[in-house]
Amino acid sequence: MPMPPLPDLESLSLAEIARLAQDRRLPPVESWNPARCGDSEMRITRDGSWYHRGEPIARPAMVRLFSTILRREADGGYVLVTPVEKLTIAVDDAPFVAVEMKAEGTGRQSRLAFRLNTGDLVVANGDHPIRFVATANGPHPYLLVRYGLEALLARPVYYELAERILADQDGPSGIWSDRAFFAVGDAE
Incomplete structure (x- = not known):
């Protein structure tokens, strides 16, 4: 299922932007605590670029998808988490x-x-x-x-x-x- 196109920020009022932000449904990653752990071999650089095994992830839809399962751990680290798996991801600054x-x-x-x-x-x-x-x-x-x-x-x-x-x-x-x-x- 393709992701919907991103709305033009300039054409939206702040009330519309606030509604869109609130309507966004994200997976409940904070409630997922799978035992299976590993390394995603992924990295997010300071400029927000995503890499896998040193190669840039060129598809914006993939980056958006991965960003929905990103979680910050209590120790300050970052993971990509699903109900069955948790993989570490390196983040240079902010994700x-x-x-x-x-x-x-x-x-x-x-x-x-x-x-x-x-x-x-x-x-x-x-x-x-x-x-x-x-x-x-x-x-x-x-x-x-x-x-x-x-x-x-x-x-x-x-x-x-x-x-x-x-x-x-x-x-x-x-x-x-x-x-x-x-x-x-x-x-x-």
């Missing part, structure tokens, strides 16, 4: 990359939605916070996608976010989305 952002409103009335490299749509809010990690190259923003899985904001998306942060300098440095505030100064 997802936010490649596009759509914003509505300003200040406290802002709502921000992100499209991930897998086609998933996520609205930043209290359940999907943005956090900033301090690095030698400045803060790196991450968006919580689900169950400990995060998306690194791609550089162009981060620049869009930074423009909004700079434009809204009435209080502490940070960004509002869906009634939640995410401070840049809280960089870890």
